[in-house]
Amino acid sequence: MYDKIRNNSQSLHHEPLLLLNWHDNCWFIVMHAIEKILAQASGKTHVSAGEIVTAEIDVAEVNDLYLQVVQSFYELGGTRVKFPDRTTFVFDHYSPAPTIKAADNHRKMREFCHAMGIEALFDIGKGVCHQVLIEHGFVSPGSLVVETDSHTTTLGALGAFGTGVGATDMALILRNGSLWFRVPEVMKIVIDGEPGPGVMAKDLILHIIGTLKQDCAIYKCVEFAGSTVSALPVEERLVLCNMSVEMGAKTAYIQPDDKTWDYLAQFGVRQARRSVITDPDFHYPEEYHFDAHAIEPSLALPGSVDNLAPVQEAEGIHVDQVFIGTCTGGRLNDIATAARILQGKKVAEGTRLIIIPASEEVFRQALARGYVQTLLESGAVFSTPGCGPCLGAHEGVIASGETCLTTSSRNFPGRMGSNDARIYVVSPATAAVSALFGTITDPRQVLPS
């Protein structure tokens, strides 16, 4: 199903390989676009994989899981946030607050933003942090964006360097405006060919993770390229980069093109933070090729994201809950797909369908286009934009012994509720079709071939 072209990746301790290029009457060091972003952000002319640099952060984001950021900030002797105008807070994981403790955490974070002069506080209901930052113009090609969330890799689909950190690293960013990074190796994944009916970006990435396994990209940047990726709408490209963290990736990348700029223009972004492009002679230590046409509607069986199976193999299993939402599978395209499938039909008796738009903006557009009405009439339940039950906190956690199909990204034991619940990660098309029948169903059963 895939061809590995090269694998001579260097270990951590080897001297990085420097390639030189003759151009404009001088020698240039060959670099990848993401290396150029890190180099420029750390005031260097060049960097190479394995090197440690201290880079200034363009945009920092703290979400509401992380009151620890504030605690660590003060423990680090912080008195003022160095760049309040580059700092954002998004309340998404506990939105609106499900418990007194979560409400108290929100209150303390609001107070912190007020005290530090941080104006970009996106309170409850604005959406999941990555989508919110994109929609409010914080993400542009070439920018270095750090968030307290592992799925920050999502932003690579717009040519940004997006990476997640923990609370204390974020506290250091708030205090100092910068953080150290190890320049990652870049692993290239080329996808060519036209995907078959019922196959979405989610199926492609589940197939890739299931083939290469969940630790294949630890500490690396994963770049997606090829004719399939070029043909995908930006919303679908975001899914590929979002889930690259499930392979261990530090960041992801897709070279921006006209589609990227059209997508960003709707949010008022018309200029790159740094105009970067990978040098033509750049050497990829690892490169993998996939044929999209050969990939079927896929799912991750309960337990781990690389537990790959064709949807067909799991058909007939009863589903208690279907969840369509999150930074992986809650964008307009995902809700539109569900609406097309469920138009004029009803969710099966004995199955619950929960839909949570990834952002307020997605919710508004889904309303304007009639998707929300269609889905409500089919029996779906809508909830406040945010992360929802993805991390098992609220808005639809699952009981012991139940089976859940989710368009989110993770099915670790206990992730969405009980340790004894079974979670299948699927595409929005598979989720909607399975909600219709009440059992796991291949979307090709209802989609025209």
Next chain:
Amino acid sequence: MKIKASTIYCFGNNIDTDQIYPGRYLELTDHAEIGRHAMEGADPDFPRRFKKGGIIVAGSNFGCGSSREHAVITLKNIGVAAVLAKSFARIFYRNCINLALPAVMIPELDSFGLREGQLIDLDLAEGTLATGDKIFRFVPLPHDILELIEKGGVFALYKTPEAG
């Protein structure tokens, strides 16, 4: 930095942060409270059976999944002295260094043949692991990182309030 006669607790590959610290406890902020739920997703009995000062031994990709720092806070607060794994997920690894939990990457860990409940001596600076009758060697953490861990993590670098 030496750890003597420490009990080891063995786990497999891809132990994610939901297994280390389940999402349902993420709203907690008190470190002692966070410490009561260590490894509950992987083994609900772990907080009860764990002896303070023990060492976690795991396979590849330990700490994958979410960026939650609670995963390191819980291990530190229940008293885990070190985590040895074939490889670590990067955010978890960074969090360990920042919070001074020794996390040692030992790709050849399988060949040590370690068993659940075994007592080991660990010398982090020398890079040795002794099981009573055998001594194994591994690449130690860099000197600067060890020093940072000994001082209590990244907080030690910023003891005085910033100027201006």
